[in-house]
C-alpha cells in the first residue's frame with residue numbers, strides 16, 4: 001500500500017500567529033487538505049504555542065470527527081504531563097513522541113533509545129491506555145539494535161527523522177549515504193514488526209527516492225515544504241502533488 005500523507009499544520013498556524021487574527025485558518029486549510037485526499041492531519045504543539053495553539057486541538061478533532069471520520073489525527077511532541085493532558089483531551093489516533101527541547105527552533109534528532117529506555121516504557125504505557133498508536137521519532141542512522149529497543153519499550157512505529165536527507169536539496173550527491181542509512185533503519189524496524197513513518201523537510205522532489213528505497217513506508221507527515229508549495233500552487237493541488245510523490249494514484 002502506498003505511503004499515507006498526513007499534512008502538518010504547524011506552518012499554517014505560525015503564519016496565522018503573526019497577527020491577532022484568525023487567518024490563515026488552520027481548520028479551513030486542514031479541511032482543504034483532507035478534501036484533496038490527505039489521510040490525516042499532524043500538529044506539533046510546543047509549550048510556548050508559537051505554532052499550533054492548544055485551542056486548535058479540539059477544532060481539528062471536531063473537523064476530523066464531523067467531516068472526515070476515516071482520517072487520522074497525529075499529535076507530535078515531547079512527553080510532558082502538559083502534552084499528555086492535551087492528548088488525553090482530544091484522543092488522537094497517533095501520538096509521535098519527539099525528544100525536542102522547548103528552546104529548539106524545530107525537531108533536529110531522534111530519541112536515544114538506550115538512554116531513555118525506562119522513561120519511554122512508562123510514557124508509552126500511558127498513551128496506550130488512551131487508545132493511541134504510539135510512534136517514536138528516530139534517527140535514521142542504521143542502528144538496528146537501537147530500533148530493537150524502540151520495539152522493546154512498546155512503540156508501534158518509529159518515525160524516521162529525515163532532516164539530514166532533506167537538507168541535501170542543493171547537493172544530491174550527499175544524499176545517497178543518508179538514504180542508505182534511512183533504508184537500513186527501516187529494514188531493521190520492519191523486520192521486527194515496527195511500522196515506519198517518516199518526516200522532516202520532505203518535498204515532492206526528495207520523496208520519490210525515499211519511497212523507492214522504503215516501499216513499505218506507512219506514512220509521511222509533511223508541513224514546511226508542503227506549505228511553501230501551497231503558497232505557489234494552492235493547498236488542494238499541493239496535496240495531490242505530494243500524494244503522487246508518495247506513490248499514490250491520484
Ligand SMILES: CC(=O)[C@@H](O)[C@H](O)COP(=O)(O)O
Nearest residue numbers: 010044051076098106107200
Ligand atoms: C517531529 C517533526 O519533525 C515535526 O513535528 C516538526 O518538528 C514540525 O514542527 P515545526 O514545523 O513546528 O518545526
Ligand SMILES: NCC(=O)COP(=O)(O)O
Nearest residue numbers: 199200201221222223224
Ligand atoms: N513529523 C514531521 C512533520 O510533521 C513535518 O515536518 P516538516 O515537513 O515541517 O519538516
